[in-house]
Amino acid sequence: MTSLPYTAILLDLDGTITDSAPGITDTLAYTFAALGRQVPDADELLRYVGPPILDSFRDRAGMTLDERMRALEIYRERYLDRGAYDAVLYPGMGELVRDIAEAGIPLSLATSKPELPATLMLEHFTIAQHFTIITGASADETRSAKADVVAEALVRLRAMDADLSRPVMVGDRVHDVEGAAAHGIPTIAVRWGYGDDAEHAHAVAVADDVAALRGLLGL
Incomplete structure (x- = not known):
């Protein structure tokens, strides 16, 4: 050794x-749509892959703390159900x-x-x-x-x-x-x-x- x-x-x-990008970006698109926000384009969504998701919601989407926590709730439910396996x-x-x-x-x-x-x-x-x-x-x-x-x-x-x-x-x-x-x-x-x-x-x-x-x- x-x-x-x-x-x-x-x-x-x-x-x-x-x-893992397909499952993550699909889940992100679903999350933005569920929040009534414009869904970012594919290149922008790809930038969310890797960094902590709450940081990206803050730094890339400009969400407040309450918005970030709501987005995280939506994201997690969808991701655990479908995205993790994509x-x-x-x-x-x-x-x-x-x-x-x-x-x-x-x-x-x-x-x-x-x-x-x-x-x-x-x-x-x-x-x-x-x-x-x-x-x-x-x-x-x-x-x-x-x-x-x-x-x-x-x-x-x-x-x-x-x-x-x-x-x-x-x-x-x-x-x-x-x-x-x-x-x-x-x-x-x-x-x-x-x-x-x-x-x-x-x-x-x-x-x-x-x-x-x-x-x-x-x-």
Whole structure:
């Protein structure tokens, strides 16, 4: 195990393990329509994928706190019913998650999606069992910023006596890079998600495909 470059791995979900955009953007369109608001265009809706949803309702839609909480209520009901399953695994990611587990490397999900839908999604793709722990946003969204999710993942891994001497984050958005950096953790960015090269500027490395990511993880 000492020959591997990293002793623990934190994995983002949307845009890293799964292409979740169809279910998220469809649910967002439903939410805006239910609120009597104009539905943003497809490119704008895609910008909601990745960051904490309440932050996006505030920063992108200009909603008040009450409006955001109402939007979240509508969004969650629809997403848990339909949207969470409107996603696909990126080719090779299911096998990579399995191989990380088989290599004995502690593995935590680290997503700004609440833990319930995140867990349901991983179970849907039959890969939940490969994760040491599943860490996401709290149900009340008080833990949703990526830095806070990473902090919780580290607490849970440490409680399991995981070796955290050389952890790494794997994600597709700037929120992953910055959230991990807040704890001194490097990020490997992946190009198949929803981020762009500017968002990956401070990543320790960028993987063009899953084979490249395997190499960077020493698998």
